[in-house]
Amino acid sequence: MKKPAPNQAVERLYLKHKGPRALARAADVSPGTAQKWVNGRTKPLDESRARIAEKLKIEAHLWDLAPLAGPEAEASDLPPLEPIDLAAPGAHRELILDLLRRAMAARERVRADPRSSQAAILKAEDDERKAVLAWAKVNGDFAPDEANKILRSTQWRRIRAAASKALLPWPDALAAFKGALCELGDVV
Numbered sequence: 423m424k425k426p427a428p429n430q431a432v433e434r435l436y437l438k439h440k441g442p443r444a445l446a447r448a449a450d451v452s453p454g455t456a457q458k459w460v461n462g463r464t465k466p467l468d469e470s471r472a473r474i475a476e477k478l479k480i481e482a483h484l485w486d487l488a489p490l491a492g493p494e495a496e497a498s499d500l501p502p503l504e505p506i507d508l509a510a511p512g513a514h515r516e517l518i519l520d521l522l523r524r525a526m527a528a529r530e531r532v533r534a535d536p537r538s539s540q541a542a543i544l545k546a547e548d549d550e551r552k553a554v555l556a557w558a559k560v561n562g563d564f565a566p567d568e569a570n571k572i573l574r575s576t577q578w579r580r581i582r583a584a585a586s587k588a589l590l591p592w593p594d595a596l597a598a599f600k601g602a603l604c605e606l607g608d609v610v
Contacts, residue, residue: 428462431474431484434537435460440478448477459485518556525553 446456471482
């Protein structure tokens with residue numbers, strides 16, 4: 423994971439999935455100099471900023487602006503995670519709920535930033551989806567293995583076949599039954 427960017431120019435560099443080498447090539451400087459810029463120890467001179475703006479489309483004034491703490495930064499608008507005693511009852515639920523809140527806040531922050539790339543938006547949405555899935559598993563709302571075992575079982579196939587056969591005289595009821603099975607993920 424990258425360390426937090428020292429300014430908005432480096433954030434933009436990260437969003438473009440570029441690093442110090444690309445920055446060095448664009449500015450026509452040594453990789454060591456570019457590394458110092460990325461680490462925030464120094465900033466490029468106006469001449470280098472102009473070359474970077476031309477080649478990487480990173481505006482010169484962004485080197486002087488504080489980072490936004492966007493999707494590539496580690497900072498968050500939420501308070502830091504408090505230590506949780508995982509042996510305590512409900513601790514996993516607390517932890518996952520906090521991660522879900524953070525993922526939702528990150529997605530909102532990325533979507534609200536007009537400079538966010540499509541890749542950054544998709545990553546934030548994927549992170550939120552993973553957190554929702556983890557929350558559902560902890561709550562017992564999601565158990566794909568158990569559901570798949572039931573749907574693949576011989577006994578379930580017999581019940582499904584018998585119910586379908588019994589509903590043949592009523593096409594509307596049969597269609598509703600098959601629709602319900604499809605919603606459950608059962609292939610009819």
